[in-house]
Amino acid sequence: MKKIAFSVVATGSLAFFVGTGDAEASSYQVKAGDSLWKIASSNQVSVADIKKWNGLTSDVIYPNQVLQVNSTASVPVKQTESRPSATPTTTSTYTVKSGDTLSQIAQRHNTTVGAIQRLNNITGHLIFAGQQLKVSGTSPQTSTNTRPSSTPPTTAVPSASTGSHTVVRGDTLSGIAHQHGITVTQLQNWNNIQSHLIYVGQVLKVENTVVAPQKNPPAISTAPPPAQAATGSVKSVIHTAMPLQGTPYTWGGSTPNGFDCSGFIYYVYSQAGVDVPRTNTVGFDARTYEVDKPQVGDLVFFKNTYTTGISHAGIYIGDNKFIHAGGDRVQVTSLSDPYWSKHFDSFKRLYAMN
Structure with a gap:
């Protein structure tokens, strides 16, 4: 009797492990940072297939969600079986x-x-x-306790x-x-x-x-150069900036009575009808994206001048020159200037110019 019992247990255990292997081959548990495209690529299927097999109507997935990634699976994977509602997702x-x-x-x-x-x-x-x-992590709007297993997330x-x-x-x-x-x-x-x-x-x-x-x-x-999308604004920027040459440099200044480098940029763009905030050089840097080939009206950024990191900026006017509030006044300077070429960082374009 003991031998018979042992055989039954062993056979059942073997069946269990074989079944587990099949399930693992046809499903995938979502990890933080995963996307449908990444999961589809790693399993050599299409995103459309994964969405069809799992009844998804959007591309939104969440960590610990179990997805069916093989059409041969006999039983569809439930959406929330392995997602404990009591355990918050690490953010x-x-x-x-x-x-x-x-x-x-x-x-x-x-x-x-x-x-x-x-x-x-x-x-x-x-x-x-x-x-x-x-x-x-999980979006604030997502609820893990009330969503039925067959209902996709609602944060699409x-x-x-x-x-x-x-x-x-x-x-x-x-x-x-x-x-x-x-x-x-x-x-x-x-x-x-x-x-x-x-x-x-x-x-x-x-x-x-x-x-x-x-x-x-x-x-x-x-994105394409602003000359295609905002030619009028670019001309206005240059026409506003050039007559301001000679205006004294004033720390914190943003009027024709005196400018600092960010105040000059704010004034010129605002007068040209471009919606920009009054911020500092770092703030303007965060509102731009880098371009390889500068256009007239783009910004020129410099680093490690009076402080570490991005610390100065001007407006590119073409011919390898830029206008800026630097030194003791607003002036036009060549990018080949030994000091400024040493501290040059990048050409960038304001999102607001698109």
């Missing part, structure tokens, strides 16, 4: 540094721009140095279900396209627009289908 944060963009931060933490926006309740792409951003971007995106301050076509996993060309074609000029409140059509992104999706910094 990671990131402190924004000068020059960061949402797309760079998302790529660095293996997540998406849309996920970071939802976690931090922000709608545009504007961030600033020193800002604390959640880069993983509104445009995923409505097929539209309402432009907010700081948005660019490239940023919107990246957020929705589409291309700028598709966005232009669907909305019958020929340029890159968009405005706050404009409703753009987006398509709720997943287009397999490139391994290195285009960052916001690939």
